[in-house]
Amino acid sequence: MKRLAGRIILLWGWRRLAVAFVAGALLVLTQAPYDFFAAGFVSFPVLVWLLDGITGDASANPLKRLRPAFAAGWWFGFGYFLAGLWWIGGAVLVEADSFAWALPFAVVGIPLLMAFFYGFATALARLFWSNGLGRIAALAFAFGLAEWLRGFLFTGFPWNPVGLAAMPTPLLMQSVAITGVVGMNALAVFVFAMPALLAGGQGRRAGLIAALLLVVAHVGLGMVRLNAQEPAESKTLALRIVQPSIDLAEKWDQSVRDRIFATTLELSARPPAEGEPAPTLIVWPETSVPFLFAERPEALVAIGEMLQPGQMLLAGTVREEETAGATPLDYNSVVAINDQGEIVGAVDKVHLVPFGEYIPFAGLARRFGLNQLVAGPMNFAAGSQRYPIELPGGVAAAAFVCYEIIFPDMVRVDAASSRIIVNVTNDAWFGDTPGPYQHFRQAQIRAVENGLPVLRAANNGISGVIDARGRVVDALALNVRDSLDAQISLPKGPSALAPVQRTAGYAILGFLALMALGGLITERLRTN
Template sequence: MQRLAGRIILLWGWRRSLAAFLAGALLVLAQAPYDFPAVGFVSFPVLVWLLDGATGDASAGRLRRLRPAFAVGWWFGFGYFLAGLWWIGSALLVEADEFAWALPLAVVGIPLVLAFFYAVATALARLFWSSDIGRIAALAFGFGVAEWLRGFLFTGFPWNEVGYAVMPVPLLMQGVSVIGMVGMNVLAVVVFALPALLAGRRHLRLGIVLFVVLICADIGFGWFRLTQPEPAASRSLDVRIVQPSVDLSEKWDAAVRDRIFKTMLTLSAQKPDLTHAEPQLILWPETSVPFLFNERPDALTALGDMLKPGQLLLAGAVREESGTGAEDRYYNSVVAIDDTGQIVDAVDKVHLVPFGEYLPLSGLLERLGIEQFVAGPMDFSAGAARHAITVPGGVKAVPFICYEVIFPRLVAVDVTSGELIVNVTNDAWFGDTPGPYQHFRQAQVRAVENGIPLLRAANTGISAVVDPRGRIVDALAIDAKGILDVRVPVVRQWVVSADQRRINGFVLLLVLALAAVALNVRQRLPLN
């Protein structure tokens, strides 16, 4: 191990960059759908050893001395995001004749930008670097800060945070209910990077003990939570989730809209089998209604005729709002429709996808000939705020549209008074690629974090019901067409509040920072 570490430490130039790139790309195999966390025990030790050798000119300024570490982190991040997000380009191929030109910008450009977060992580870590276990603490602190920043800077994109790499199954997800994603991110880096100590002798025993303790604690807490008796639910809700598997090439085609709508009605009206009751709540995916209701009032009449007394439909739809000026506003929404065919409530998407649902700096970019990269019926406006929709039985369901569900703080704040997380999405843009599986995994973790059930309706999958401990009650596979009928117990099973979870995560981050600084200072002190 010492010989291998020595060779990696001495890498220089393009060889060092290539090693960092490959280490980052390898780490993607720890994420869904591959779910092979063991690769982290290769990627992060290699990153540690590369940073050991990333020393700048001692005569240069402090920031200039960090350039080699910054470069190592950037190449590591570029490999990770390129290998983990290449599937984003699939959305541009739905209408390739119009958007194929933007393929390099999406497939390469997004990883190029996101890689700077990991460059900041490694540069920050190198500030407090030492030759012992302190550098593991420094690296975990750097990544913890970088992943936290990635969650909100430039509208935020916390996709595939490193903490998800240690949560492939519910047994290993339960820790997030106590320390949140901030805590899981830093502990994931600690656990993955500790094997780097095998290349030396300093703090080796401490590292082994810490490694065993952290893994046993995570597994032990997961086992404890999953084996606890289910708390009694005062209420339950019979839910039907509809997955129509509509081809995106047809979705907004006026010639087939009626057929798509009829398919949705037929699936929704199916008689349940003998093991299930009639659904009280029916859930359709994002933008599953293929036209505007104000243009087709007959559609609301058809829905009223389809719904049985007491049933409620939550449907993803485009909602139009007449503006005071010349232009109307359009919202990507979830609308609630009762058994009389009336829209009784609606929640608009608050966090829109840049370049997909709206164009940032639209005036400037449109003058340059740049438009939305993803085809759609119109540009969307952001909703002002989210609220819970009351569904049958008085249950409070909080809708999150598409990628809104990947933002831990956004979900935690908005579900405070909710009892169900509802996620509607249309991952058909990305086909049968890793994207839909990664999206579902992040939604699944939101259920564990907040201790409430998740109902998820996706156009082409993965539609599912997830319990408050992250276990999949039932699901439909990618590209399957059908329905899920599930009785969902309505009960909150959180461990700590969202505020306490956030505090716990930042306390861990602070502890690692103090440990890194203390060991760095100790190493610099002259020996007596």
């Protein structure tokens, strides 16, 4: 181990950056659908040794001294995000004639920008760098902080946070109910980087023991929570999720929209399996209705005729709102329709996808010829607020559209008065790539964090039912046209741990920062 560490420490020039890039790309194997968490025990020690080998002119200004550390982290991040997000390019190729020009931006541009967060992390870590356990704590604190910032800066994009590497199965997801993703990000880096101490350094024994205790606690908590007796529940919800698997090439084609609508109705109206109850709730995916209800009111009549007494439909659709003397506003919404064909509730998407659903600084962007990077029906307006939709039996459901489910704080706040989470999406943009699997994994994590079941309806997968511990009750594979029936027990409300996750995450970051500072002070006292 010392020999390997020495070779990496002594790397110079492009070889150092190439190793950082490869180490970052390797880390993607820890994410869905690969779930090879052991790759983290390679990537992060390599990054530690790369930072160990940084030398600089002590007389240079602070920014210049930190430039090599930033470069190592930036190339590490570029490798990670390029290998983990390349599938985004599929969205711009749905209508390649119009949007192929945006392929370099989607495939390379986004990773280039995301890599700055990891460059920031390694530069910050180097400020607290010491010889031993302190530097592991510094790296963990810095990555935890960088991932937290990635969740909201520039509208936020917390996709594939490093903490998910430590949560490949429901057994290993339960700790996030206490730490939140903020704390899990930092603790995952702390444990994954610990093998770097095998090459030497102060605090090796203490660090390895701490890492072992964290792993044991992580697994032990999972076993306890998954084997705990479920409390008696007052309600069980029978539901159906519809996955119509509509080809995006014809999704907005007016000549086939009647056929699309008829297909979705047929999947919804199928009788339940023998001996199973009829669903009380039916869920359609994002923008599953291929027209505006205002233009086709007979569609509501058809839905009312399809629904049995007492049933309700939650449908992803475009909702248009008239404005005085201005162009109508269009919202990407979830609407609730009762058995009379009446719209009795609607929730609009609040967090829109930049350049996918709206154009930031639209006037300036269009001067440079920039428009939406993916095919779609229109530019959307953002909803102003979110509130629970009341399902039959008085059950409150928190509905989220597409990638809103990847934002932990948003889900926690908006689901605080609900008993179930609904996520509608259209991952057909990304085909049979890691993207839909990564998106589904985030929905599992939200279920564990909030202690609430998640119902996920996707156009072509992955649709599924996830219980309050992150276990998949049932799911439909990619590219399958079908409906899924299930029954799910409803907790009385979100987990009592949900409100403390943010505080716990910040406390973990603070403790690691103090540990890093202590290591730095101890080393300086020892050398003086």
